[in-house]
Amino acid sequence: MKKAATKPKKVTSAYKMAPSMPEGMVLCDLMKNQWKIGAPVGSGGFGLIYLTQPASTAPVSKNAEFVMKIEPHENGPLFCETTFFQRVAKPDQVTAYMNSKGLKHLGVPKFGALGHHEKDGKKYRFMVIQRFLTDLQKMFESNNNTFPHHSIFIIGLQMLDTLEFIHSQGYAHADIKAANIMIGLKNSNQVFLIDYGLAFRFLVDGKHKEYKEDPKKAHDGTAEYASRDAHRGVWPSARGDLEILGYCMWQWLAGSLPWEGKIDDKNFVSNQKIRYMSNINSLIGPLIKNEASSKGLCGYLNVIAKLKYDEKPNYEQLRSIFKSTLASFGSKSSEKLDLTSKSVTATSDSKAQFQVNKTPLKGRKRILSEENDNKIDVMDTKKTKVALVSKYKSPKRIQVRLPSLAKKTTPAKSNNKSSAEKKKLKGLSSLKNLVVNNCNNNQVMVTGGQVVSPLVRKRKRNEINYNEDEDVNICSEAVDDDYVVATSKRVKRKNVPMAAIGTQTSPGLKGLPRSRNPINS
Structure with a gap:
């Protein structure tokens, strides 16, 4: 997925917008290398961002590996950004640091070039950096404001490595957020x-900036994630960056931050952050429904809350917190970054979100299991097999597929079965994917989007009573000697066996979940 051309963002500050530049224009950088401008692929705060490549007779390729950012020469943010790259983040400096730390990846963009250009009597500054796939904010919004929890902690680990490098050079980023975290173009597992338009040098000649509150600088940065220091007008620091990262992860884990509804009231936002950070375990912990994720985030924020303004953070301690959280998911930092699947989120009691009816089938063992990584895996008991696909569009849905069923349920192979067995297999030859939803303990939605409510368990084993007068779509199971499968059919006011059908808990959720289509696996 590549960025589509967009209009420049509306800016309310004193900084000026750069006009659009024509495709094919050639600009010369400070090293006398020439760069040709291609099509716009996005927008920054003060102008469009263009594809670019070293100048040649050929037009700029759609697969170009670099982009160019252009702003009016008098604008401060791009000057600040280019200064950061020129001083401490040239490619050879980044490579040397990675080698010294034994890192295979560091999330600092590859700096390409810097230059100046005049057009129509006006002077502009441009910078060339590597191109990316997309940003996390777009991914977050397109994914219903959620990420798989294990991926959030993988991102956190990569950001810790990146921030440790930036801080070691005496700089703070000061504007960490999902919109500023990009997915790699060649490797989508890297962020x-x-x-670096707000990057600040807090360490000069080994001396840290002194803590000093300045009302004129209060609330700098992006209000949702700004540190408490930033709200007080204190210079950015390593502590502030790590706190901002914590707010970002909090939002990704919970879906939102408590102060988002009044984001224009900066004093309210500031007071809310002070309140929550003063009692992390009691106030923040319950907002993260996954117990392991809650423990990991709270552990991280508790360390940050105890940091002094000019104290050097213990990055290894912070990494160990994230790694321990990943281990509780059965995951590692080296795993692929999955930002769309929900197969790793879990409930507050550390069990997989997808739980099963604990009433066993007559004469059989439970056929569904909760295995490592919080996924529901295939399990064999005697000759019974159940295959569940754990990729799905929303954490409130699950896609059920039995890939080997067709071979076992064709009419030719079932003709020799008894009438009772044939009745059990009726309709299975046309079985398709079945989506089973659960809203809470009292309501269930299945394919077709109609509600079955209330859900009352009877004393008689394996039966559920539906007290609805109209027809409803429900799911039932069919059993033969080899398979136990979930099927869907339409019935009217009758008791239906429901043993071993997977359901999902949604703690704290009121009403029905939003209906979304499952991913094709």
């Missing part, structure tokens, strides 16, 4: 921190 990069971009936009």
Whole structure:
């Protein structure tokens, strides 16, 4: 997925917008290398961002590996950003640091070039950096404001490595957020921190800036994630960056932050952050429904809350917290970054979100299991097999597929079965994917989107009573000697066996979940 051309963002500050530049224009950088401008692929705060490549007679390729950012020469943010790259983040400096730390990846963009250009009597500054796939904010919004929890902690680990490098050079980023974290173009398992327009040098000649509150600088940065220091007008620092990262992860884990509804009231936002950070375990912990994730985030924030303004953070301690959280998911930092699947989220009691009817089938063992990584895996008991696909569009849905069923349920192979067995297999030859939803303990939605409510368990084993007068779509099971499968059919006011059908808990959720289509696996 590549960025589509968009209009420049509306800016309310004193900084000026750069006009659009024509495709094919050639600009010369400070090293006398020439760069040709291609099509716009996005927008920054003060102008469009263009594809670019070293100048040649050929037009700029759609697969170009670099982009160019252009702003009016008098604008401060791009000057600040280029200064950061020139001083401490040239490619050879980044490579040397990675080698010294034994890192295979560091989320600092590759710096390409810097230059100046005049057009129509006006002077502009431009910078060339590597191109990316998309940003986390777009991914977050397109994914219903959620990420798989294990992926959030993988991102956190990559950001810790990146911030440790930036801080070791005496700089703070000061504007960490999902919109400034990019997915790698060549490797989508890597993330990069971009936009150093607010980068601040807090360490000069080994001396840290003194803590000093300045009302004129209060609330700098992006209000949702700004540190408490930033709200007080204190210079950015390593402590502030790590706190901002904590707010970002909190939002990704919970879906939102408590102060988002009044984001324009900066004093309210500031007071809310002070309140929550003063009692992390009691106030923040319950907002994260996954117990392991809650423990990991709270552990991280508790360390940050105890940091002094000019104290050097213990990055290894912070990494160990994230790694321990990943281990509780059965995951590692080296795993692929999955930002769309929900197969790793879990409930507050550390059990997989997808739980099963604990009433066993007559004469059989439970056929569904909760295995490592919080996924529901295939399990064999005697000759019974159940295959569940754990990729799905929303954490409130699950897609059920039995890939080997067709071979076992064709009419030719079932003709020799008894009439009772044939009745059990009726309709299975046309079985398709079945989506089973659960809203809470009292309501269930299945394919077709109609509600079955209330859900009352009877004393008689394996039966559920539906007290509805109209027809409803429900799911039932069919059993033969080899398979136990979930099927869907339409019935009217009758008791239906429901043993071993997977359901999902949604703690704290009121009403029905939003209906979304499952991913095709």
